[in-house]
Amino acid sequence: MRAAEVEILLLLGRYEDAFALSRETLDTLQPNPDQLSVEIGALRRTEGIRLRLAGQFQAALDADETVREQHISDVGPNHSQTFVTMSNCATDYALTGLYDKSAGLAEEVYRKCRTYYDRAEHPSVLFYQNSLGRYRRMAGHYREALELAEHVCAGYHSVVQRGVLREDHPWILEHTLDHATAHRDMRLISDQDFVGLEAKVAEVRNKFWAAFGVANPQTLAADVILGSLRQITGRPADAIREVMEARQSYQDTLGAGHPYTHACTAFLASMRRSMGTPDESLPDLRTAIEGLTRTVGADHPYTLAADVALVNALIDVGVPAAALGPGEAALESSRRVLGFDHPYTLACAASVVAAQSALGRDTDAMALREDTENRYRRTLGAERSEEHTSEL
Numbered sequence: 001m002r003a004a005e006v007e008i009l010l011l012l013g014r015y016e017d018a019f020a021l022s023r024e025t026l027d028t029l030q031p032n033p034d035q036l037s038v039e040i041g042a043l044r045r046t047e048g049i050r051l052r053l054a055g056q057f058q059a060a061l062d063a064d065e066t067v068r069e070q071h072i073s074d075v076g077p078n079h080s081q082t083f084v085t086m087s088n089c090a091t092d093y094a095l096t097g098l099y100d101k102s103a104g105l106a107e108e109v110y111r112k113c114r115t116y117y118d119r120a121e122h123p124s125v126l127f128y129q130n131s132l133g134r135y136r137r138m139a140g141h142y143r144e145a146l147e148l149a150e151h152v153c154a155g156y157h158s159v160v161q162r163g164v165l166r167e168d169h170p171w172i173l174e175h176t177l178d179h180a181t182a183h184r185d186m187r188l189i190s191d192q193d194f195v196g197l198e199a200k201v202a203e204v205r206n207k208f209w210a211a212f213g214v215a216n217p218q219t220l221a222a223d224v225i226l227g228s229l230r231q232i233t234g235r236p237a238d239a240i241r242e243v244m245e246a247r248q249s250y251q252d253t254l255g256a257g258h259p260y261t262h263a264c265t266a267f268l269a270s271m272r273r274s275m276g277t278p279d280e281s282l283p284d285l286r287t288a289i290e291g292l293t294r295t296v297g298a299d300h301p302y303t304l305a306a307d308v309a310l311v312n313a314l315i316d317v318g319v320p321a322a323a324l325g326p327g328e329a330a331l332e333s334s335r336r337v338l339g340f341d342h343p344y345t346l347a348c349a350a351s352v353v354a355a356q357s358a359l360g361r362d363t364d365a366m367a368l369r370e371d372t373e374n375r376y377r378r379t380l381g382a383e384r385s386e387e388h389t390s391e392l
Contacts, residue, residue: 003042010046011170013216015053022046041070042081048088052095055258055295061092080124083113087131097300097337099139106132123165126155130175137182140342142380146182153179168207174218176204177225184228185343186380191233198229215253220246224264227271236275243268259302262291266306273309278316285310299333301344308344311351320358327352341379346372 002025009018022043029040044067051060068085075081086109093102110128117125133148152175160167180201183189189197205222212219227242247264254260266288269281285306292303307330314323331352334345349372356365 003039006043006046010049011212013213015050019046019050037070037074038081041067041074041085044070045085045088048092052092053254055254055260057092057095057259057296061089061096064088064092078112078116080113080116083109083116083124083128086112087128090131090135094135094138097296097302099135099301099338103132103135103139103141106135121155121158123159123171126152126159126175127171129155130171130178133182134178137178137185140338140344140379142182142185142343146186146188149175149179149182168211170208170211170218173204173207176200177218177222180229181225184225184232187232194229194233198226198233201226201229215249220249220260223249224267231271231274236271240268240271240275243271257291257295259292259295262288262295263302263306266292266302266309269313270306270309273313273316278313281313282310282317285313299337301334301338304330304334304337304348305344308348308351311348311355315351315354315358320355324352324355324359327355341375343379346376346379349375 002021006018006022006025009015009021026040026043029043045064048060048064048067051057051063064085068082068089071079071082071085086105090102090105090109093099093105106128110125110132113122113128114120114125119125129148130152133145133152136148137145156165156172156175159165160172165172180197183194183197201222205219205226208216208219208222223242223246227239227246230236230239230242243264247261247268250258250261250264265284269284269288272278273281273285289303289306289310292300292306296302307326311323311327311330314320314326327348331345331348334342334348338345349368353365353369353372356362356368
């Protein structure tokens with residue numbers, strides 16, 4: 001019962017209460033580690049959550065990998081409790097920037113879970129399939145991620161129709177955010193459909209807010225996604241407001257030095273730059289890059305995305321010479337960390353092309369432009385690549 005209460009407190013965002021109860025219960029269980037090893041292992045999963053919230057992503061991965069090994073030893077590799085620990089590790093891999101490794105582990109969890117329950121539309125199977133789609137998207141496989149999201153959407157619809165879950169179940173709300181993000185990144189729907197998607201995400205955000213509070217991680221994630229959609233649908237003032245409020249909440253709940261706060265600052269500055277005020281974005285981008293480099297490292301995708309935003313802002317304010325060096329360094333790192341064909345890498349390459357062109361290095365720009373165009377078409381498809389290649 002105490003372990004169940006810990007889970008509920010975590011869902012409600014009452015983290016300190018959850019961590020305190022977990023520690024107290026673990027102290028009670030420790031005298032009997034052999035008889036109660038499963039219960040101890042389940043409670044130790046909260047340590048990874050605590051470290052993630054503290055922004056200590058590598059430490060969270062280390063803790064979660066230890067718990068995963070303990071679960072495998074206690075109940076075996078093909079057990080529902082082990083799947084939870086594996087999924088936690090997949091989350092940690094993503095947070096440390098190891099997107100391919102995260103997607104690979106998420107696929108293993110999904111396949112094991114589907115075999116375990118022997119039903120494609122079991123809620124747990126759909127949950128892990130949705131996680132797989134999220135991490136495949138982060139690894140740059142946008143089309144596959146969208147296809148997975150569509151399958152999960154149909155599965156959850158069936159589950160709701162059968163009365164197994166309510167339509168406002170947290171797993172379904174979380175999937176709605178992932179589904180919307182997959183559509184946002186592929187951008188194959190009409191402007192009117194994006195308006196409808198924006199309204200759906202706003203509804204999900206309000207449901208998370210009402211059920212779990214303004215500072216819940218899912219509420220804040222919904223705020224940021226909603227801001228990005230409002231930017232697409234031509235509501236820049238509302239988009240800026242959403243992301244500003246999210247950044248303030250991240251700062252209030254997680255601290256000014258948390259990677260999420262720095263990443264949100266960089267995203268907000270990037271939005272302002274794209275809306276015509278690049279000079280205003282430069283100080284925030286430099287601050288965010290410094291903070292991200294300190295907390296997650298210079299080669300983390302969060303940091304590289306901020307680097308690209310800074311390069312673009314420097315080009316916009318008319319100093320391409322200052323942009324080229326950082327742009328080329330970011331491109332080299334992105335190719336090494338994410339791969340040559342990842343959309344983030346290609347966006348970085350496009351920025352380098354812009355800097356080279358502005359400096360009159362036409363031969364270099366032409367060669368990189370052609371390579372980037374070809375990779376966009378191969379990675380995203382002809383219809384999706386048109387938006388990118390038109391900017392090169």
